[in-house]
Amino acid sequence: MAQVFPTIKESAGLRLPAWVHSFIQNQTYDFSQTQERMRLAIDLSRENLVQGTGGPFGAAVFELPAYRLVSVGVNVVVPQHTSLAHAEILALLLAQEALLTHDLGKRRLELVTSSQPCLQCYGAIFWSGLSRVVTGARAKDVEALAGSDEGPLPQDWEGEWRKRGISLETDVMRVQACAVLQAYQESGAPIYNPARSTP
């Protein structure tokens, strides 16, 4: 005789906050410049904080060599109730959805993110096929200003990516990225570390 299980969820989705589309349509960027691609990511991180739709993190995926905008992401962890929903994860998921492939390595794609990826996003980038990552604030800035535990990254985290063909540019507009984290800290907003219950 078979067991009767409670109904389990069979699907779940992630979505950009409603403001994102019109927000980026109303901005002007020169995406051929690295700083301008980063400015979009930081603008998204700031607006996400202003709108109250998640944590102070923004990201975007561009296709090289033309630097065509493929997708964007912001942190929607609390409103969409999943710890997976970091800005980088949303940008990656939406890039793969736009290009209908799990393997972005068939093209040349760059992820620009307002803060250095945490361990989860660092790991996700290995599988994604991304060719290049550009970061603003450092993990230690996030830990100092947003209070979160970014996880035990390998000591040579950059080298582990490079070994697999993923290039990296760090500290792009770090000061501006940190200013958003600082505003987050000053807003008294929650810290995302999970509660810990010992089984």
Add this chain to the structure above:
Amino acid sequence: MAQVFPTIKESAGLRLPAWVHSFIQNQTYDFSQTQERMRLAIDLSRENLVQGTGGPFGAAVFELPAYRLVSVGVNVVVPQHTSLAHAEILALLLAQEALLTHDLGKRRLELVTSSQPCLQCYGAIFWSGLSRVVTGARAKDVEALAGSDEGPLPQDWEGEWRKRGISLETDVMRVQACAVLQAYQESGAPIYNPARSTP
């Protein structure tokens, strides 16, 4: 004058393959036993291979102390075209969707997975609030049999979890979990490492 961006994707979802619900309704497990919880994860990994709906990996989330089944997941990377869709990620996402919280640490939840989590899933577990992880096959089994690069886990990956209150039980039904990986290898199915294009 504002720029006109191409339409970007605003949402994306993940879902269990259609066979999962009726499959588990037709099985009988005694979830009070660790091996029986693992048997569900391995059964899902095997059936996912048989049905051709993704890679040979299965996972489930249980709520302690009653070991109530909260969610399940299988790898749907290729059919749902996202590298994020590992079995553990799907199980986590659906558990958080079922409980409507990004923080599973408010309860006592266990993830049972047919293979040791890769670096992406290892990182995701830090943020999830999971209290306990039970694994079948080891990462080195996955690398040997499924050919994938599981990423640079910290040397003391178990200790990094324990420090944060996440307990671990390994090698549960490892032989049975490896048998599914072996069947995957013998099927000549694709290896999931992304293509690497150098920008």
